[in-house]
Amino acid sequence: MVVERIAVIGTGYVGLVSGTTFAELGHSVICADLDEAKIAMLQRAEIPIYEPGLQELVTSNVQKNRLAFTSDIGEAIRSSDILLIAVGTPTLESGDVDMKYVHHVIATIVSHTTSAKVIVIKSTVPVGTGRRVEQELRTALPHIQIDVVSNPEFLREGSAIHDTFHPDRIVIGAEQAEAGKRIAALQSALPGELLLTDRESAELIKYASNAFLAAKISFINEMAHVCEKVGADVGLVAKGMGLDKRIGPHFLNAGIGYGGSCFPKDTRAQLKIAQNVDYDFKILSAVIEVNQLQRERFVDKIKDTLGGKLHGKRIAVLGLAFKPNTDDLRDAPALDVIHALQSLGAEIHAYDPAALHHASKLLRDVQMYDDLYDAAYDADAIVIATEWETIRQMNAERIRSLMRYPVIIDGRNMFRPDEMSRLGFTYVSVGRAAAIHMEAAI
Numbered sequence: 001m002v003v004e005r006i007a008v009i010g011t012g013y014v015g016l017v018s019g020t021t022f023a024e025l026g027h028s029v030i031c032a033d034l035d036e037a038k039i040a041m042l043q044r045a046e047i048p049i050y051e052p053g054l055q056e057l058v059t060s061n062v063q064k065n066r067l068a069f070t071s072d073i074g075e076a077i078r079s080s081d082i083l084l085i086a087v088g089t090p091t092l093e094s095g096d097v098d099m100k101y102v103h104h105v106i107a108t109i110v111s112h113t114t115s116a117k118v119i120v121i122k123s124t125v126p127v128g129t130g131r132r133v134e135q136e137l138r139t140a141l142p143h144i145q146i147d148v149v150s151n152p153e154f155l156r157e158g159s160a161i162h163d164t165f166h167p168d169r170i171v172i173g174a175e176q177a178e179a180g181k182r183i184a185a186l187q188s189a190l191p192g193e194l195l196l197t198d199r200e201s202a203e204l205i206k207y208a209s210n211a212f213l214a215a216k217i218s219f220i221n222e223m224a225h226v227c228e229k230v231g232a233d234v235g236l237v238a239k240g241m242g243l244d245k246r247i248g249p250h251f252l253n254a255g256i257g258y259g260g261s262c263f264p265k266d267t268r269a270q271l272k273i274a275q276n277v278d279y280d281f282k283i284l285s286a287v288i289e290v291n292q293l294q295r296e297r298f299v300d301k302i303k304d305t306l307g308g309k310l311h312g313k314r315i316a317v318l319g320l321a322f323k324p325n326t327d328d329l330r331d332a333p334a335l336d337v338i339h340a341l342q343s344l345g346a347e348i349h350a351y352d353p354a355a356l357h358h359a360s361k362l363l364r365d366v367q368m369y370d371d372l373y374d375a376a377y378d379a380d381a382i383v384i385a386t387e388w389e390t391i392r393q394m395n396a397e398r399i400r401s402l403m404r405y406p407v408i409i410d411g412r413n414m415f416r417p418d419e420m421s422r423l424g425f426t427y428v429s430v431g432r433a434a435a436i437h438m439e440a441a442i
Contacts, residue, residue: 003027004186007080009073009105011038013049013160013261013328014122014153015086020054021164022084023061025189030068032076042069050327050354053161073105074112082186083109084151086122091265095272097126106133113137116145118179122153124206124266126273130173130199147179150199152206157260158325167192173202207273210266211284216251217258218290224254224431225297234431235413254431256385256411257294259322259331264291295333298430299340302409305428306381311345314404316379318372319386319412320352320359327354329362333411334385338363341383351375353390373402381407387414396423 004027008019011033019031033039038048045062047055061067070076077083087101102123109119119137121130134148150173155163169192174180180196187194197205220238227234234254242249258264267288274281306313322332329335332355338348342365351372352359359368369375372390376382376399384391392414400406400423408420410429420427421435428434 001026001189002185004082004182005080006030006082006084006186007032007076008084008086009033009076009108010086010088010101010123011035011042011048011069012086012088013051013157014155015084016042016047016049016058017051017054017155017160017164018084018086018122018153020057020061020067022186023064023067024057025186026066027186028066029061030070030076030080032070032073034071034073036071039069039071050325051160052158052325057161073108077109077112077117078114081116082118082120082183084120084122089123089125089265091268095268095275097124097269097272099125099129102129102133106136110137110140113141113144113146117147118182119146119148120151120183121148122151124152124262124269125203126269127200127203127207129203131175134175147174147176148199149174149179149183150202151183152202154206154209157328158323165190169193169195171195171197171202171205173197173199175199207266207270210263211270211287213251214258214263214267214291215283215287217253217263218287218294220252220254221257221294221430222290227431228433231433232431233433237431254413255294256298256333256337256430257291259333260326260328261330264331295336296340298333298409298411299337299344301428301430302337302341302381302383303344305407305409305426305434309345310341312347313345313380314347314349314378315341316372316375316382316403317341317348317350318352318375318382318384318391319388320350321355321386324386324388325354327352327358329355329358332386335362337383337385337411338366342366349375349377349379352386353388373398377402379403380405381409384408384410384412384414387412396420396425400424 006022006027006029008015008031011031019029023029041048045059085105090098092098130148130150137146152171170187172180172183224234238252241247242252271281271284320334349367351369356368406425408425408427413429417427417435426436
């Protein structure tokens, strides 16, 4: 195996996980970031994000001298042959992708490059970015061989380590065959089908994948409302749909909608990409609208369950992160739900095993707990917003004894309605008939 010298620019989820992966595969990796505080943490082997399994891999590869961290991006560029760009690409108010961090990296590369480089774009960027970046670099550095390759990531927060070492596919978009093969060789030890494409197709694959998965989520949430009106069970409907191999069971879990750093951003960006080429992407517009409506409908469900008035009600919200096994609160449905409940006069007590530090900066007048039983004490109702395993494994009898009224409104359909009724709860979920326990009525 050829050991490559790799600089990863950006130490967020994508950069830190990707850099650690390449180190684990035997390459020499230096991860660079302008955030000196974050780099200092990493140099102390402290991980700034919550991602199961990452701490152990970082520590192991640092000890083996295959992984290092620096805030001197110029030195990282000069000492490496392959530069992996993994900076953030947030969405602007206009819906366009904010490319300022990518542009800053490119300017830094121009200032510090004195030898041939292969630039790998991991950041999710608009179609055509790779071509424009390559033209810019070759114009600025005419006597240096520069190749730009698109290598989109498909990591899921909370299972990024597993996804990295067990990918469904590895997509590499390159105009120069040798550059594409070189980046493929970096990942040759990983399973998953290798797909070599042009750059534009590779860039679009990431957006198209996330947009389609978001569409599945919004579709099943729309079906959930139909189920409630006709007396069907959305869980059984989804199971029946998923048994069709053309559809599959994944992303057919009804709930309060998607959130996080990818789906909301990428669906809006894909919609804007279509608008920029004068195409009205009607399905995607509906997907985004439905996802927002789902949060509002869930608040209405809470309000209806509690008799139409929330003023003075103490509500325990279990789960704040947009999904389990992460501390990421970006576009988390729980935040919108909490803000709406507070606007209606509710008192919020919140539990999350990982995201409280971040939540304390985003939420006002919310009592926060790292113990779900403390959060549930004297509550008029529990609202489940994130399907953490600690919630699934909670002692229902203990929870019932702590609450003022044993009412659960479940936005993730974690439990069986008949079982929760048997345990003495009024239990309301999404797309299924409510289980009303008379003794639990408010």
